[in-house]
Each structure stands twice: as structure tokens, then as C-alpha cells.
Amino acid sequence: MVTIDDIDRRILALLQQDASQSLDALGAAVHLSRNACWRRIKALETAGVISARVTLLDPDKLGLGLMVFMMIRTNAHAPDWLETFKKATQTMPEILGVYRMTGDLDYLIRARVADMADYDRLYQALIRRVPLSDVSASFVMEQIKDTHVLPL
Structure with a gap:
């Protein structure tokens, strides 16, 4: 299990709702700069917490x-x-x-x-x-x- 903090959780919750959001929008929502948000997302991807980003289709x-x-x-x-x-x-x-x-x-x-x-x-x-x-x-x-x- 990977240790994640409250900001990581908020980022993950937002990405689960809409992974196409811009880094600017994500950063603003969690009160981080665009670059700080990007670094956290990359760290979550490297750790395997984020395993994929997909588009859901209407069957x-x-x-x-x-x-x-x-x-x-x-x-x-x-x-x-x-x-x-x-x-x-x-x-x-x-x-x-x-x-x-x-x-x-x-x-x-x-x-x-x-x-x-x-x-x-x-x-x-x-x-x-x-x-x-x-x-x-x-x-x-x-x-x-x-x-x-x-x-x-």
C-alpha cells in the first residue's frame, strides 16, 4: 500500500470524476500550482496508484x-x-x-x-x-x- 495524503486523495477523487481536466483546473481545486499538481500525479502514476486514464463509453x-x-x-x-x-x-x-x-x-x-x-x-x-x-x-x-x- 502506498501512503497518500489528503491532497493526493483530493486529486485522485477529481481525476476519477474527470481525468481530462487540465492541470490548471486540478491545481486550483486542490490549492496547488500547476507544476506541483503535475509532480504529484506523476508520483502517483510511478507508484502505480494511477494505473490508467480511460474514456468511458455508453454501451x-x-x-x-x-x-x-x-x-x-x-x-x-x-x-x-x-x-x-x-x-x-x-x-x-x-x-x-x-x-x-x-x-x-x-x-x-x-x-x-x-x-x-x-x-x-x-x-x-x-x-x-x-x-x-x-x-x-x-x-x-x-x-x-x-x-x-x-x-x-
Whole structure:
């Protein structure tokens, strides 16, 4: 864990809301000069606290209106199977997140697709690439909260 102070936290909170803000605007908001603000941001990047700066897109406007959570169970737990699974899921752009889980479920996949036919295409492509024991899916009917903003 990296030690950060209150000014770093305020900078990070502002960047989480809008990473495209100018250094002048950020500096003014946290009462630092442009250069002092830039040095803090660079230090946070070097320390790995800031891992990327991205643009968030509206999936509905891009024809990807269906979010699906795929629950995966497998009988295979060997390192070579896991490597095949990782490579398969990492190369499929529809798959946004893959999580190894505790309990009854082995893996949880979060994906964005256009519709049910597109989901079926994703499902078929995944099972062709890696053997799975059981795949079930839940489709999001309403997104109540979805954020990348971490509590600081």
C-alpha cells in the first residue's frame, strides 16, 4: 500500500470524476500550482496508484445493450487449464471482467453483447476454446449502480 495524503486523495477523487481536466483546473481545486499538481500525479502514476486514464463509453449507444453475468463451474483445476481459460477470456473483447470465486462457483464472467443471439455466439465461442463443466447466465434487466470510482 502506498501512503497518500489528503491532497493526493483530493486529486485522485477529481481525476476519477474527470481525468481530462487540465492541470490548471486540478491545481486550483486542490490549492496547488500547476507544476506541483503535475509532480504529484506523476508520483502517483510511478507508484502505480494511477494505473490508467480511460474514456468511458455508453454501451447502449454502441449497440451493446445487454450485460450478462456468466457463472462458470469446471472440473478442471490444473494450471494448464487455467492458462487456456485465461487466454480464451482475455482475447474475447465482449468479456469485460473475469473473476475466480470462492464457494460453489468457480468463475464469474461479466460481458457486454448486443442481444441474446450475440450472447449465444459468445457462449459458443467460449465453449469451443475451453472445456467447461457448467455455464449458466443471468441477464441484467436494470443497472442500478455501476461505477469505477473508488472510495477514498
